[in-house]
Amino acid sequence: MRRGSWKIRIFIGLAIVGFAMVQRCNNKEENPYTGRVQNINMTSEEEIAIGLQSAPEIAQQHGGLYPDERMQSLVDAVGNKLINNSIARETPYKYDFHLLADDRTINAFALPGGQVFITYALFSQLNEAQLAGVLGHEIGHVIGRHSAERIAESNFWRTISMGASVGADAGGIVGSIGQNTLLKNGRGDELESDELGVLFMIQSGYEPMEMIKVMEILKAAAGPNRAPEFQSTHPDPENRIQKIKEAIERYRGQG
Numbered sequence: 001m002r003r004g005s006w007k008i009r010i011f012i013g014l015a016i017v018g019f020a021m022v023q024r025c026n027n028k029e030e031n032p033y034t035g036r037v038q039n040i041n042m043t044s045e046e047e048i049a050i051g052l053q054s055a056p057e058i059a060q061q062h063g064g065l066y067p068d069e070r071m072q073s074l075v076d077a078v079g080n081k082l083i084n085n086s087i088a089r090e091t092p093y094k095y096d097f098h099l100l101a102d103d104r105t106i107n108a109f110a111l112p113g114g115q116v117f118i119t120y121a122l123f124s125q126l127n128e129a130q131l132a133g134v135l136g137h138e139i140g141h142v143i144g145r146h147s148a149e150r151i152a153e154s155n156f157w158r159t160i161s162m163g164a165s166v167g168a169d170a171g172g173i174v175g176s177i178g179q180n181t182l183l184k185n186g187r188g189d190e191l192e193s194d195e196l197g198v199l200f201m202i203q204s205g206y207e208p209m210e211m212i213k214v215m216e217i218l219k220a221a222a223g224p225n226r227a228p229e230f231q232s233t234h235p236d237p238e239n240r241i242q243k244i245k246e247a248i249e250r251y252r253g254q255g
């Protein structure tokens with residue numbers, strides 16, 4: 001490269017970083033359902049579209065849907081009860097609850113826009129109230145827009161690193177939204193979803209203390225022989241049970 005061109009590269013690099021910073025500021029919006037200010041760069045329609053697009057692949061990775069319709073309709077009934085009794089009903093999201101055939105992996109997760117999944121391995125260990133706790137937690141991820149937030153965050157860092165690589169002439173950095181970005185939650189996301197889950201349980205007439213039993217079941221399941229899948233998509237904050245107890249006290253007082 002011609003002498004002096006490094007100045008242009010650094011200028012372009014800084015411009016890209018500046019662009020990312022400005023965009024991040026412009027993307028701030030308050031979540032109408034949680035009141036939290038978030039960095040989001042997509043509409044709820046786009047969230048729904050991403051979820052619907054990814055759902056078949058996710059189901060396939062877990063051996064497809066569980067064949068017994070009665071079990072599936074129990075999941076639907078509990079999921080819909082939570083929605084109909086909570087703020088979830090007022091959101092634009094299209095909720096769909098899928099019981100996955102996977103009887104080895106203990107997991108549950110949500111895609112943006114309302115696609116919620118639970119494996120048979122986890123489902124088979126829960127009573128109805130505990131199932132409500134798990135589904136309520138996952139609905140919490142949807143309403144909390146946690147995937148969309150992570151996508152915005154990874155776009156931000158991708159743009160920043162692009163700026164840095166232009167400046168350093170390190171070549172292009174290519175990325176796409178991977179499943180990791182969609183499914184992996186942060187510790188803050190977990191606490192927010194736990195709280196929302198507790199609230200939805202109370203509003204739907206379920207005993208919220210069952211949420212603590214869910215935590216115990218998950219802990220026990222993360223033994224040496226069980227794949228700790230739930231841990232990878234749901235990092236466990238240390239004070240999770242304590243925070244759930246606090247949420248129960250707070251929301252019970254309100255109810």
Ligand SMILES: [Zn+2]
Nearest residue numbers: 185190193234
């Ligand atoms: Zn979670």
